[in-house]
Amino acid sequence: MSLIKCHSLSVKIAETQVCSNLDLTINTGENWAILGMNGCGKTTLLHTLAGLNPMQSGSIELNNTELNTISRREIAQQLSLLLQHQEDHFPGTVLEAVLIGRHPHLKSWQWESEHDHELAQKALTQVGLNHFAQRSILTLSGGERQRVAIATLLVQQTKVRLLDEPVNHLDIHHQHEVMKLLTSNNKDTANIFVLHDVNLASRYCDHALLIYEDGRTAHATCAEILNEESLSDLYQHPIKEIEHDGKCWFIAG
Amino acid sequence: MRPFPFLVFLAVFSLVLIIASLFMGSVPLSFQTVWSSLVESSTQQSSLIITELRLPRALAAFATGALLAQAGALMQVLVRNPLADPYILGVSGGAATAVLIGMLLGFSSSFGLTGLAFIGALVAMFLVFIIAHQKGTWTPTRLLLTGVVVAAGWGAAISLILSISPANNLHGMLFWLMGDLSYSSSSAFAFSALLIGLILSLLLSSQLNVLIRGDKLASTLGINLKQLHIKIYILASLLTAAAVVQAGSIGFVGFIVPHLIRLSGITDHRFLLPAATLGGGILVLVADTAARTMIAPQQLPVGIITALIGIPLFLYLLQRDAKQ
Secondary structure, eight states: OEEEEEEEEEEEETTEEEEEEEEEEEETTOEEEEEEOTTSSHHHHHHHHTTSSOOSEEEEEETTEEGGGSOHHHHHHHEEEEOSSOOOOSOOBHHHHHHGGGGGGSOTTOOOOHHHHHHHHHHHHHTTOTTOTTSBGGGOOHHHHHHHHHHHHHHTOOSEEEEESTTTTOOHHHHHHHHHHHHSSOSSOEEEEEOSOHHHHHHHOSEEEEEOTTSOEEEEEHHHHOSHHHHHHHHTSOEEEEEETTEEEEEEO | OOHHHHHHHHHHHHHHHHHHHHHOSSSOOOHHHHHHHHHSOOOOHHHHIIIIIIHHHHHHHHHHHHHHHHHHHHHHHHTTOTTOOTTTTSHHHHHHHHHHHHHHTTOOOHHHHHHHHHHHHHHHHHHHHHHHTTTSOOOHHHHHHHHHHHHHHHHHHHHHHHHHSOHHHHHHHHHHHHOOOTTOOOOHHHHHHHHHHHHHHHHHHHHHHHHTTOHHHHHHTTOOHHHHHHHHHHHHHHHHHHHHHHHSOOOSHHHHHHHHHHHTTOOOHHHHHHHHHHHHHHHHHHHHHHHHHTTTTSOOOHHHHHHHHHHHHHHHHHHHHHHO
């Protein structure tokens, strides 16, 4: 079943043409990687898919409904977005920061239920922060703060998850824990990751969308599209493919 | 700190302080006198001191502080800065300018001046709103900068009026600028504004909890940003206007009280807003009781006392917080 459908989508930010006439269908159970150089518009495209950024032309359907005919609240019930940066101007506990993920599912006068608290506690356990519920958000390290943001996204319980550099600030162990957590048990959901690590993309994703600097885009399954030639072209840098234990790895030349 | 018991404590403490303030003043009164003047109407002088002077004054002080602290808590979320105060966008400057012009033109009825203050506050509020919101974009920084610059403009207008005013007007004007409760009679308007404001801000409070984590995140969690910003703006400005009309500009309350509540560990706005409301009431009530008794029968502007209490308290808590 298709969760996101783009019809001849064109997106432009300032002078950068991110994509033109892009046709893309993302189905349940799929994990997509968006790859490209700095400033090519990966984040802009992700925000456009979330309805936060105007498109130049074309259309986007979320769960077979035109995206710009649905309210923000209805979008938030079906689609979540992990932002690249977290803003913390105000103090608060980790639990409070996670519980706001339930906001799209609660009425304005409704308090979080026992069930919502259980979800939050479970999400914190999943990201390895089970004893952090009462910690102040301002005392966390960068990687811990990133995992709190991921827990917030988990309790939002959406079918579509857009993740802008989810492994930002994470050590190798937590990078893999988080990618495993997000890509496992997702028969009914779809993930779209913006990643800088090609090897994480080839290991955890099944499809890739490449955004070239000149506004071209290409997408296919990872097996088809991730190779020395396409990646060297994408990153304007020689990239070598090596084999180890029967798997392919990409290293910068 | 557990939020609910803390709220109950603040509410009980507020009541105790309001009653205690009835005993304070240049005429000493016994418990019986205070009690009987509250429960039965009488025209004895001691009874009139309570019902005509001390009780209305205590209620006015409490309402003003509560309005300011609530407006401050909202304004801090709106401009995404925990150090903002309700006057930061120039609402009090607009009100003060209107009142001073009225005084200069010879207005003297307190009703007329109150009306002028409210009109001035509304003009100031819409001026900033229209300039900051010109092209449909609205960022906290743009709003803050517009507000601060417009407030500076009001400041210049106030100085201009003061410098051309006849000397016999100056004392009244200065007292008004420093925040003064000695002219306030009825606080019915302030209390109704307070109650309506509290209900409306409680309805927004769960959205505020989301908004403090950033505009973009709030959007992804289903919040209509533009609508919410406008609601907070109008609510905070009207609360400030009601406080300014009651007592002029009383500094530090709106900025310090919400901050103190946050420092004490209450960060959920569903508790923070009522706690700040009670806390603001308490601070101004204590400050005003001190202002009218410290060198009685002479009275001090309450704004000076709120600053004298608020600043050391704030610095102490900030210091303590840094050590933890």
